[in-house]
Amino acid sequence: MPGLLRALSYNFLAQLFGRILSFAINIYLLRVIDSNVIGIVNVRLMLMYNTILFIVREPMRKANILPGSLTQFVNIVWLSPVIASVMAVFSVALWTLLSSTTKELPLTVLFAFPLAAIIESFGEPFAVYSLTFSMNAHYAWSQCLLISLQRVFVIILLFGTALEPLYIYAYAQVMASSAYTLFHLARFWLRRPEELKNFQDFRSFFPRPELGLRPESLTALKTMMGHSVLKQMLTDGSGYVMTFTDVLSLKNQAVYDAIEKLGSLVCRLALAPLEENCAAYFRNGLQSYNARHLRRIFLDILHVAAIFGMVVTFFGVPYSKLAVSIYGGKLLTENGGIALLCIYCFYICLMAINGITECFAMVIMNDGQVATHGGFLSILAIVQFLLSWRRAKEYFNDRISICHVWPSFSTWVGLICAFLIMGLSFLFFGRDDGLTHALTHVCIGGVLLLIVTFSTVQNEPILQRMVYEPTAASYYYDD
Known part of the structure; x- marks a missing residue:
């Protein structure tokens, strides 16, 4: 687990630098x-x-x-x-x-x-x-x-x-x-x-x-x-x-692509590196660690991914208009970009959970099961998640529960309260153009994000271990 956290920290920092630079250049290119x-x-x-x-x-x-x-x-x-x-x-x-x-x-x-x-x-x-x-x-x-x-x-x-x-x-x-x-x-x-x-x-x-x-x-x-x-x-x-x-016209395709890049920025920053490192970690760990160790890591990573996806969803929707305006200007705001980004924010939560279950399922399935699993991809992503979860339960002899993935009650309450406050902030400040209104809306969201982050870390035991004891691996190895 410490090795996985170290890999994720490298990946996150590198992705953050690269994506921010690319994001800033794209803001200019969309206008010229x-x-x-x-x-x-x-x-x-x-x-x-x-x-x-x-x-x-x-x-x-x-x-x-x-x-x-x-x-x-x-x-x-x-x-x-x-x-x-x-x-x-x-x-x-x-x-x-x-x-x-x-x-x-x-x-x-x-x-x-x-x-x-x-x-x-x-x-x-x-x-x-x-x-x-x-x-x-x-x-x-x-x-x-x-x-x-x-x-x-x-x-x-x-x-x-x-x-x-x-x-x-x-x-x-x-x-x-x-x-x-x-x-x-x-x-x-x-x-x-x-x-x-x-x-x-x-x-x-x-x-x-x-x-x-x-x-x-x-x-x-x-x-x-x-x-x-x-x-x-x-x-x-x-x-x-x-x-x-x-x-779609080429102009509308440009709008769709810009929103997809903006909406998937969080995915590319955190979820994509998480999936890549987890795939390698699970593949190597299958031969090195016992089932209890893998089960704990699998569920803990799923839990963190679920929290991450929900935070993005709850904070992304109220700030979709501001993000679209900054990123693409009139090209995006006048062509349905705001509504498209709101929908994308809800999609991210499912992507966060589905990506980790798929990584683990790909490691433990044989060739026949992989082929069967792939067939379901053409039907619906939800079916893919259910099948991946089923393979994981079979591997762990049904000793995992979906309840372990969901955030705690206090985290849910914090996210919902923050969402309601940000909704009011959007109604008062986010709907009008102007630097003062935009900065006020951003400041409210920033304060709420800090409060939710601190509260979540304090109330989620898994995050406490990762933040305060990142090198403590005994929890995952105890039988």
């Missing part, structure tokens, strides 16, 4: 770049880039591919560039044939995004090494570098060249992916930390084809890849609809 260009890049082209990388990353980071020899593990993670290249060819063909907007794009712009994904896939094996062997700081700051440079290069090219915005985004994407991959190579070349003592030299980080692949690991990878395809279709389903149909 044409909304049609933003719609094309952030929805259609970035969807292709994200699809390729998700199908590569998700199986490599979550499938149980470590058992066996270290060389066979290295061989299988270096399938990443191969998978990315195949997915890139398929995606370009699909986007060219089915997306009307893509046909009108310059080939340089169209090919830049899958090329960036392929370049980035050469850094994926090093990201997997970092997660698997607890190189938490390196992994966290490499992700921060990628997030930051994707927008920093846009600003540099915007002010330093006379290129059109589409070309600026395309070149910036390739440059950021190249820098990310070179950062991994340089780090592993210059210094090999204690966590990687099983690797003899720099050459051992690369594949040796003559030793082949472990069949069981390859089967687990293929099963997880099929699951990842279904998950990606469910997660970014709206993006595919917007890309391959003309349901």
Whole structure:
């Protein structure tokens, strides 16, 4: 547990720095770049880039591919560039044939995004090494570098060249992916930390084809890849609809993407790092710890995730209007952005709980159960949570209860009271434009957040252990 908390602290700090920088640059870009260009890049082209990388990353980071020899593990993670290249060819063909907007794009712009994904896939094996062997700081700051440079290069090219915005985004994407991959190579070349003592030299980080692949690991990878395809279709389903149909204009797509980025800022800051580190922790812990230890950690993390999701929901709704106004100005406020962000705030709570249960379920399920689990993804996310919870209960012999996940009564009362006060604050101060009203509304929310945070830590035993005794691990090991 202390190792997991240390990994989360690295990830949170790195994500916080990268996301705030990216957030600030996006505020400027939304005001100076044409909304049609933003719609094309952030929805259609970035969807292709994200699809390729998700199908590569998700199986490599979550499938149980470590058992066996270290060389066979290295061989299988270096399938990443191969998978990315195949997915890139398929995606370009699909986007060219089915997306009307893509046909009108310059080939340089169209090919830049899958090329960036392929370049980035050469850094994926090093990201997997970092997660698997607890190189938490390196992994966290490499992700921060990628997030930051994707927008920093846009600003540099915007002010330093006379290129059109589409070309600026395309070149910036390739440059950021190249820098990310070179950062991994340089780090592993210059210094090999204690966590990687099983690797003899720099050459051992690369594949040796003559030793082949472990069949069981390859089967687990293929099963997880099929699951990842279904998950990606469910997660970014709206993006595919917007890309391959003309349901929304490019301007409305830009609005949707901006709200999605704003609403998911908290998810990317805290929930995504939490899921990635928990997946690696559960995978390693399944072989190292007893069931009681895992059960306590699983339930405690779920409890914290539920509290976190509810705090975001209760505090997010009253401040949706202010956040949308600051982030996107009239482009978002005049196109339904406020209502969209309010809905997204409620969705975050479910995402927080569902993500952790899925991480644990992916570790304990066999290939057949993973395939069955993936089928449910196409029906409803709630069914996914129920199935993941069922697998966890089976593993722990029904000795876990959903009641352990929910916050205490005092936390519920504090959140509801804060929500009501913030609702009144919104009615008096948040609905009117003006710096004084906005600052008053923010100050009220800030004070309430501090009160709720202090009260929650004092009334939640799990949080007390994490805050006041972060290195005390005896609780999780006692039988």
